[in-house]
Amino acid sequence: MSLTLYNDLTRKKEPFVPLTPGRVTFYSCGPTVYDFFHIGNARPFIVFDVLRRYLEHLGYEVTFVQNFTDIDDKMIQRAHSEGIEVSDLAARFIGEYYKDADALGIRRADVAPLATEHMPEIIGTIERIIERGHAYVSEGDVYFDVRSWPGYGRLCKQGLDELEVGARVEVGERKRDPLDFALWKAQKPGEPAWDSPWGKGRPGWHIECSAMSSKYLGTTIDIHSGGVDLTFPHHENEIAQSEAASGEPFVRFWLHNGFLLIDKEKMSKSLGNFMTARAARQKYPPLAIRLFMLGAHYRSPINFAPEGLEQAERGVTRLRNCRADLAFARRTRMGGEPGAGSFPADFLAELKRLDDDFHAAMDDDFNTAAAVGVLFEVVKAINSGLKEHPSLPAAFFDAAEAELAKIDGILGVIGPEELPKEEESAGEEALGDAEVERLIEERCAARKAKDFARSDEIRAMLAERGVVLEDTPQGTRWKREI
Structure with missing residues (x-):
């Protein structure tokens, strides 16, 4: 049997065959770095880390790209509230992301691009969309003209009339149609901005992923993944703008993981059941969180x-x-x-x-x-x-x-022999296997010499460092606590 994947674009399982034999291009949506990522975000990070590992196990050369959204409304609001630059906020929470992701066994991406470092690519992508007649400029903003794109809605399986219900024009927006979405936003007072052909401003959220994925993976990529909540509008918009810019198919396999529930309810701040990955791994060992996430099929909802x-x-x-x-x-x-x-x-x-x-x-x-x-x-x-x-x-x-x-x-659920203990001080680093064995030999010698005080001292010291001893007829065995 060869690998089959459920393609959300076709709503069926399909044999996975990459565009280029032996090579896989894989883009996964990363976090917006204005805070610690929540435990719901941890699910796609973990499950698609496993898919990446399995593809490599099968012998594919995988190029895995996961972005950081480091400029958007939430970033700006949080930075203003703290009185710092948006770039400083981003740098802080990118660092915090890696602490949590590393603890959860999530391998680092081959490329982890930041939106703010790809303004030429973003602007160039928008220019091509305008040239092809699928976007328009309105008082410094640039909007994608959804009704100019006949395939819009094919990922979320809804027509324009269905999508129009509930669509609206926000205060300050200058778009022609409620369904149109921003590719570029004109600068507002106090906001970071970059020069563009349409005046100073910043990119919309959706265009960032299109520009960065095409730079590192090409115009057509094998796999694009993310949470099911990103299907619309984010991924639907990515398809429209990417294909409008390149004239080529954007993604061959769309994969989305199911929701993570907290006590059988969707996690939300308004319900008071919101939990960050940092808080979760302070309550539970990171490997246990990882095993829990993998204990259900990725497309099914799971109750945390x-x-x-x-x-x-x-x-x-x-x-x-x-x-x-x-x-x-x-x-x-x-x-x-x-x-x-x-x-x-x-x-x-x-x-x-x-x-x-x-x-x-x-x-x-x-x-x-x-x-x-x-x-x-x-x-x-x-x-x-x-x-x-x-x-x-x-x-x-x-x-x-x-x-x-x-x-x-x-x-990745058994983990290394030595698990990192972040709470340990600089002088309390995890003991290596050789040092544990040396201390056990010293303890055995102390017991033979009837120096039980030293024997108990070594046992207690090892226990404090997460090493549990068990005396058996065959000798002393030891294990590390998770």
Whole structure:
């Protein structure tokens, strides 16, 4: 089975074949950096990070672009309220974005463009749209003429008459039709502005993504992703203006993730259930948040509730314990053949079957919920092998560790051996594996010498640093807490 993706443009699953063999161009909408990003934003960042990883696993050369919106009304309002420059506000929250994204295991984009650094490309795109007769200038503003574009509404599957219901002209807008949208906004007092053929001003939100994606990925890109709330108007407008500017198809596969609910209601500040990713990861381990997000199909809504997060936390603990158990057993129990029967051949066959199941789940519109289930089946098979066989060959450990590493390289829910602890002071950095082993050896020596005070001191010190010890007949084993 080859990879199929649900294309929102056609409303069906389609075999994924990139425009250029072996290469994938992938654009994903990034945050507006006026505040910490909220937990709803974390969902597309995480799920499309997994799709990117899976494409790379399949052997594609992926160019992944995720922008930062660093100029818009919210940016201006927040900067004015704090008495700072918009650029300073953007720099601060881009830094905060990376802290949260890195903690959640979201790999950094190949290109992370800022709108304010691409004014020539934005202005050039608008000029081409005007030249082709799909935009007009009105007292320093530039608007896209929606009724000049016959395909408008094909992504959201609504006609112009349906879209016109509820459309309106905001105070200060100079557009001809309520459906028209701004490509360029004339400068207002106190706002940042850039020179343009139409006077000083700044770009509209939608045109920023069109200009930046075309610069780095070309006029036609393979995949464009984002939250379902961006389908209209943002992505619909991107299609119209991009294709009006280039004359070429804009995106081949449109992917949107479902809403994230808080206690079964859509998250909103007015309901008081708004939560930033920063606040969420102060309550729950980042890996648990990531596993929770991947535990449902990306197109389905998901309810962000304590019981689900607590279950995910237990799941991460189980995954990390399995990896630690493997490492401990390799050191203490690797020996000759495990006894009569076809083991480890049966185990290897079971791993192969599970690996096939994992790929089948991911190939089916990257169904991470099913893929996570397969991962826990892998853990179950490994744990059974460890429990049933006192002595195991190297082939068992090699295969088990390789399969865990392969799947985690895609899902990213087990994480590194050492997890960062941001709350630790400069002198309390995470201990390396070698240092943990050295301290355990020192503790064992202290116990043999009946220096129980030193033994307890080492145990307590390791516990403070997130390392839990367990004394077994085979020796002392250790695990890191998530």
